[in-house]
Amino acid sequence: MLIISLLFLGCNNAVQSNVFGYEYEDGNKVDITTGDQASLQVITDYFEAYNNKDLETVKNLEHEDFLGFSHTGQVVEGSEKHIEMSKQFLDQFPNAKWEILWSISSNINFKDKPSENWVTTCLNISFGEGENTNNYQRIFDAQIINGRIKNAYLFQRDMSDRELK
Numbered sequence: 001m002l003i004i005s006l007l008f009l010g011c012n013n014a015v016q017s018n019v020f021g022y023e024y025e026d027g028n029k030v031d032i033t034t035g036d037q038a039s040l041q042v043i044t045d046y047f048e049a050y051n052n053k054d055l056e057t058v059k060n061l062e063h064e065d066f067l068g069f070s071h072t073g074q075v076v077e078g079s080e081k082h083i084e085m086s087k088q089f090l091d092q093f094p095n096a097k098w099e100i101l102w103s104i105s106s107n108i109n110f111k112d113k114p115s116e117n118w119v120t121t122c123l124n125i126s127f128g129e130g131e132n133t134n135n136y137q138r139i140f141d142a143q144i145i146n147g148r149i150k151n152a153y154l155f156q157r158d159m160s161d162r163e164l165k
Contacts, residue, residue: 020033021048030108030111031109033109034107035104040051042119042142043140047123055083058086061149062149064080066149069153081147095126095128098139101124101137105144113145116143120141123137124136136156138155139156140152141153
């Protein structure tokens, strides 16, 4: 009986230990738990494709009805529009480089609707040349559904000279 109790308590603690945060839904806290680790590869592949100027792969990693929210307030509706904008950016800044610093996959376990998988990634991006080089740190928060990005939010800040050394 003692062994069964220990096994039960051990399993129970293991399940509870993957709760690492919360979100509010209609004023109620809902748990955020460890998410699908395969979703991390989606993000890795996504930014590797950008570094390789491979917009076909980027497009294949987005849902057709992709919805993106930029740090500027701009909303991008549809993967086709996003790819068009990305092509313009890469044509203007062919040396653009994305470097992932960290990435976390999490599930938001809503009470009254299906759970959602989100990957939050911190990355550095640089583009431009000489005195016109831009260096930013971004948080890219992406909802992953069936191995593709459905929705994304982008937050950005300028990097300090101290960080660039």
